[in-house]
Amino acid sequence: MREYKFRKVALGGTFDTLHTGHVALLFTALKHGRKVLVGVTSDEFAQSYKTYKVKPMKIRVLNLKSLIKELGGNEDDVIVDFINDPYGPTIVDPTIDAIVVSLETLPRAIEINNLRRERGLRPLYIIAVPIIKDGFGNKVSSTLIREKTGTKEV
Numbered sequence: 001m002r003e004y005k006f007r008k009v010a011l012g013g014t015f016d017t018l019h020t021g022h023v024a025l026l027f028t029a030l031k032h033g034r035k036v037l038v039g040v041t042s043d044e045f046a047q048s049y050k051t052y053k054v055k056p057m058k059i060r061v062l063n064l065k066s067l068i069k070e071l072g073g074n075e076d077d078v079i080v081d082f083i084n085d086p087y088g089p090t091i092v093d094p095t096i097d098a099i100v101v102s103l104e105t106l107p108r109a110i111e112i113n114n115l116r117r118e119r120g121l122r123p124l125y126i127i128a129v130p131i132i133k134d135g136f137g138n139k140v141s142s143t144l145i146r147e148k149t150g151t152k153e154v
Helices: 020-032 043-049 057-070 103-118 142-149
Strands: 006-013 033-041 078-083 098-102 125-129
Touching (some): 006 020, 020 033, 020 057, 020 098, 020 125, 057 078
Parallel strands (some): 006 098, 033 078, 098 125
């Protein structure tokens, strides 16, 4: 049986157009956590801060679950749920041990730990994944992919 460093690892995002950055985050979470909790932004929350129309949450979740399966995750060990704020259950769930973030979202993880401390919860171990860049040095992102392909809508 495989040994995991953490009982439960969390990560979150919009997961609109999946790319190598998402793969790195998910692979890292699956590698370190016996259970993985993936928070996917609800349609309403995503549209509150995105300047473009994101794919419907149902499609984003289906694509995400397919990728998780490709990476070796299974439905018994990976929980995919929606979130309506930047924190999801990470600031209230005492069973979460660690959080996987990109270097870009590291400040949010620090904020989450501060909120956990205020609530009397132990801080999460932070696993920061480097930002993935394309061959031109640009950060790989759903926005970059949309710009390069000329995709404006879902």
